[in-house]
Amino acid sequence: MSFMGRVAATKGVLLRLREQLQFIEKGREILKMKRERLAGEVNSLLAEVRVRGELEKEIMGAYDSLKKAYSMLGYQNFQSIALTVGQTDVSGLTYSVMGVIVPELRIERDADISNIPSGVAYETSEKLSPLLMKIIKLGESEAKIERLVDEFMSTNRKVNALEQIVIPSIAGTIRYIEGRLYEEMLEEFIRTKHIREVIRRRRA
C-alpha cells in the first residue's frame, strides 16, 4: 500500500501526512497498551484454567463414586433420590474488559443435598456438588479467555499491520515528498541563481 506516485508532492500534503503519521503512531501505542492489558487478563485467567487437569481427575473420581451409588441403588431409586435435590440456579451477566464483552456466571442458589436419604447417594453428591461449582467457574474462565484471546489476536494483527505496512508506507511517502520538495527547492535555487546571472550579464 504505497502512496508514492499517487500523492501530490506538496507541502500541504506533507503536513497532512505528518499529522496522519503522528495520529497512527498514537493509535499504535494505544493498541499496544490494549494488547498488553488483554495479555495480562488472559495470563491471570490462565491460572484458573490450569486446574482443569486436576479437576478432570476429581471428576473422574466423583464419576466412580456416582457409578457406585447408581449401581447400589438402581435406576428407579437413584432417580427418585435425585428428585429431592433442588436445582442449582446460575445467572449469566456480562461485563467489558477493554471493550471485549466477557461473561460472568453467578451461582444464585446452590443445590440442597441435605434431603438425600441414602448414605451412598449423599456421599456422591458431597463430591459432585462442589465440582459442579468448579466446572461452572472453569467454563466461565474458558469463555472469557476465548473472547479475550480473539480480541488479542485481532489487536495484534492491527498493531502488526500498522507497524509493518501502514507506518512504513506513510513514512516512505513523507520521505519521498520531502525528497521531491528538496529537489524542487534546489532546482528553484539554481534557477534563481541562473536568472540572477543572466540579468547581471545583460546589465553588464
Place this chain on the structure above:
Amino acid sequence: MRYLKKIPKPRSPEVIYLITRVHGLRTHLFKPEDISSLSKASDLSVIVEALLKGDYAQDVSGIPFERMNAVSLTEVFYKKLADRFNFLLRMTRGSLGRFFKDYAKRLEVENIKRILRAKHGKETITEELLVPIPREYTNVNFPAMIVAKDLEESVGILKETIYAPLIDSIELYKKYNTTLVFEGVLESIYFEELWRDAKKLSDNEVKKRIGKEMDLKNLILILGLKAKNMPAELIEASLIKTYYKLNKRIASSLAKERAESIFDAVTRTYYRKYLSGLRDEIEKGTISEIEHSVFNSLYHEDLKTMHEKPFKLVFVIAYLSLCEFEARNITTIATGRQLGLTEDKLRSILYT
C-alpha cells in the same frame, strides 16, 4: 376363647405349610456363589442369559431386545420381589397373614417415599419409578398421589390409610424443608405395625429379627443425620418410634451426642458388634460404608438362619429378607456391569 383368637403357634399346620413352601421357594433364590459368578459376567448379555434360566425368565424374556438394559432389568427384579412377597400373602391368613401383609408394606412405604421426594422437588414422577405393586395388595392410591398438584395434596390422599399421621408432620416438614421428616414417620408407622404383629406371633426369634432391623435402621439414621449436622430435634423426629434393644432415652441421647464421642456412644449399645469395627467410618461420617457393613452382617445372619433354623418361622422372614438382598445384588450387578464397574469394585458393593 382368647387363646383361640391368638395367632397360630409356630408349629400350627399353617406355619408348617408355609415353612415347607418357603423351603421350596428358597431354591429359586440365587446362592452366594451364583451372585459371585454373576459379578464376573463380561457384559449384560451374560447376565441376561443367566437370568433366563431362573425365576426371572418369564419377565426378562418379555423385555424387547432394544430395551434390554439395567433400567428394564431393575424394574423386573423389583416386580419379582413384590411377587415373592405377595405369593406368601396369598398363602397365609389371619394374624400370620396380617404380619406378612405388614411386612410386604415396605415396598408400599418405598413408593410413598419416592412420590413425596418428587413432590418436594416439584418434579413430575411416573409409575415407572415405583416398585410395581398389584392394586389388590395396597390401600394407597398411588396414581392419585402422583397427579396431586403438590406435596400437601399428595400427603392428604393418605388420610384414610395407616399413613395418616404423615399429615401431622407437615408442620415439621415446612420448618426444616426436608422430606427426611416424612421418611422417618413412614418408617416409624411401618415398623410400629410390624412390631405389633410380630409381638402377636409370640415368636421371640421373629421379634428379634424385626427388632434388630428396626434398631439398626435407627442407629444408621442417627449416624447419617449427625454426619449432615442436622439438629437433634429433626433427628429425633425422623427416628422409628418403636424400639427393641434401644429405647427412647438412648436414641434421644445419641441424637444429642457430640460428633467426636458418637462412636463411643453407639458402641455402648446392644449393637456394638455391628459397629465396633467401624470407628473410622463413624468418625468420618461415611454412612455408605456403615450402612453396607451393617446390612451385610444382617445378610449373613439371614443366611445363617436359613441353615440353622429351617423349621422356625424366622426362616420365612430370613427368606423374605434374602429376596430383598437378591434384588439389590442383581440390580447392582446389572447396573454396575452396564456402567463398566470393575469386578473388584462390583464385589465390594455387593452383599456377599
